[in-house]
Amino acid sequence: MQHVIPGRRVRKLPWKEWVLFLAFVSPNLVLLVLFTYKPLLETFRLSFYNWDLISPTKKWVGMDNYTDYFSDETDRYIIRNTFVFTFATVCSTLVFGLMLALLLNRRLRGRDAARTVLFAPYVVSGAAIGIVWLFVFDPRFGLVAAILDRLGIASPNWYNDPNYAMPMVIIVYTWRNLGYAVVVYLAGLQTIPRELYEAARVDGAGSFTRFRRITLPHLSPVTFFLLVTSILGSMQAFDIIRVMTQGGPLDSTKTMVYQVYEQGFVNYRVGAASTVATVLFVFLLVVTVLQVRFLERRVHYS
Structure with a gap:
């Protein structure tokens, strides 16, 4: 680490180091631009057009797609579905994940096998899981x-x-992602010094007090990480809904991501699909910024 000494200028990197830096960074930047930023900007641009994905011409409609989207009662219902699904799956995944992690952190017979069984659904295809749970x-x-x-x-x-x-969909999605939360929480539990628990027992602290005063504060970075990633994942859930309900019945399980698919590749309304995708991106951005801005203050980094 380079320290700045008062009265002296920071040494500039020689051009060879800049070339080496660019040689390592450029491939990643090119991939990000091609497969992330360019599609994002193209989606935003298409939200101002009316296009059927086949016609060689696109009709400019300005803000009409956004006006229609926010004035439609069905679209507002789908937004509500998205937030209900996200809230339920994230809360259940974190709560049950922490409970199972606390259990599997003890010295139990068959503990390693139980960890493997719990984590296995996370690496299995969501479509395969949906088919099994249909039965x-x-x-x-x-x-x-x-x-x-x-x-x-x-x-x-x-x-x-x-x-x-x-x-039904919430139960299946929670079951699929539960093992991931358990593994991450187990990793966090194993970093907590045992001496803290021993000192708390000497002071007469009970199990609940030790959990509240020691375990939860030390797991706050893990919880914050899981909260951010779980919200992003739940708001973009698609495969299980596609296989099990296809957004039905009566749009009761249709979320914004499924609506993007339906509008773009079933109804061939690319402008409407791009509008939903743009609104979803804004929601994700706002939620993430709010979490980083307000929740990270309560994270205890030991």
Whole structure:
């Protein structure tokens, strides 16, 4: 690390080091420009046009796509679905992930096997998971129906009832991502010094006090990281919804990402799809900035 001494100028890097720096950085910058920034700007530009993806000409409509989007009741309902789905999946993933991590951090028989089983769904294709869970939630022959039948409860029609379709998708998405949260929390738990817990026991602190005063503060960087990544992932969830419900019934599970797909590649309304994508990008940007701006202040970096 180069220290600046008062009264002296900072030594400039020789041109050879600049060339070496550019040689390492340029490939990444080129890929970012081609596959991230250029599509982003092109999406924003297309949101001001009416185009069917086939016609060689695009019709300029200005802000009409945005006006139609925010004035349509169905679009507002889909925005609400997106935030409900994100809130439910993120909260359940973090809460259950922390609980399982605390359990698997103990010396239990079969602990390593349990960790592997929990993490496995995260690396499996979302489409494959959706197909498997379609059978699990089958109202006649599925595992959930069998369990509810033992309890004397009739299984709801998860696929066709708008009141149960969203909870079904939330359960499946949470189950898929739970192992990732568990592994990250386990890594954070193993960095907490054991001496802190021993000192707290000597002082007479109970289990809940140790959890609140030691575990949670030291896991705050991990929680902050999981919160940011989980929100970004949940707001862009697509594969499980596509396989299990296709946004139905009655748009009850349709989110903004699925709407982008539907408008662009089913209805061939590229302008409307680009509008939804742009609004989603703005939502993600605002949420991320707010998290970094306000929540990171409470992160305890030891």
